[in-house]
Amino acid sequence: MQTQTNTPAITAADNRTRFIFDDMPIRGQHVLLEKVWQHIVGQKHYPVAIRRALGELLAAGVLLSSNLKIDGTLTVQVQGQGRLKMLVVEAGSADTCRATARWDEQAQINDDDSLAELLGENGVFVITLQPRDGDPWQGVVPLEGGSIAEMLMNYMKRSEQLDTYITLAASDTACSGLLVQRLPESEPNPETWEHVVTLAQTATQEELLSLSVQHILYRLFHETPPRLFEPEPIEFACTCSRGKVSDMLLLLGGEEVGSVLAEQGSIEIDCDFCHAQYVFDETDVNTLFGTDIAAAYRESRNAAQLQ
Structure with missing residues (x-):
């Protein structure tokens, strides 16, 4: 597991905890x-x-990644064409995560703007599964719902055909989520499922952000208490590396990279997730491509100007 040196210390709060109802086919x-x-x-x-x-x-991404049955990464994205361009979360099978957002930094964004207002029209929800060894799988669907939780519940219903209820909360200092789901290949009594969901819906934002898992589950389900499993500590970890940036430059191609290098003298790439900075000077780039691409770009530009 690759972890940045500025990874924060884990506290008791930085955990994901699974639970199951022994007398109901619900987890x-x-x-x-x-x-x-x-x-x-x-x-x-x-x-x-x-x-x-x-x-x-x-x-939500940390909750969904718990079902990863392979060594890899789950990426959840919400993309829009409004003031908010993209939300991205990556959660790995090694219980790590990272997240970032891109938006129009010149636009006015009010504290109470809804997600739908920020994304504008034609928003999409993208989920990508990237095994460490193997080809990625990706699903793209139109956004349905006015919140992250509603979008995910609609996606789960469509893709996995599983009854799922999700509630989420976030503040300046914490983020939290609660998920209940019908077990695969089971059919709980509709009244039983509705009862569990009705109880889960009473969880407030403040409770999600301040109560431990033991307290919130007791508050919600003390009449039929679920069985808790050992908590799983979650860490921040960024998977960026100089090698991955090198691969990206190769994909861009010599002409585009050479033009930037000729104009700026070096190429600087900042990681959106952890702000690590990677600098490639002319020697670095020439070594990467195996040729003097800045000189090749200048020659092609001079030749074009002479025509």
Whole structure:
């Protein structure tokens, strides 16, 4: 597991906890992130409305990644064409996560702007599964719902045909989520499922962000208490590397990279997730491509000007 040197210390709050109802074919998960979330929001000056949406998506991504049956990474994205361009969360099978957002930094964003207002029209929800060894799988669907939780519940219903209820919360200092789901290949009594969901719906934002998993589950389900499993600590970890940036430059091609190098003298790439900076000077780039691409670009530009 590759972890940045500025990874925050894990506290008891930075955990995901699974639970199951022994007398009902229903399972669930709870996640509460504090230090991890504070580390992520410390990377950029996020507007309140975007910070809230990103925190909710982070909690959701950590919940969904618990079902990864392979060594790899789950990426959850919400993309729009409005003031908010993209929310991205990556959660790995090694119980790590990272998150970032892109938006029009010149636009006015009010604290109470809804997610739908920020994304504009033609928004999409993208989920990508990237095994460590193997080809990725990706699903893209139109956004349905006015919140991250509603979008995910609609997606789960469509893709996995599983009854799922999700509630999410985010503040400046914490993000949290609660998920209950019908077990695969089971059919709970509709009244039983409705009863569990009705109880879960009473969880408030404040409770999600401040109560431990034991307290919130007791508050919700003390008449039929679920069985809790050992908590799984969640860490922030960024998977960026100089090697991955080198691969990206190769994909861009010699002409585009050479033009930047000729104009600026070097290429600087900042990681959106952890703000690590990677600098490639002319020697680095020439070694990467195996030729003097800056000189080749200048020659081709001079030749074009002479025509």
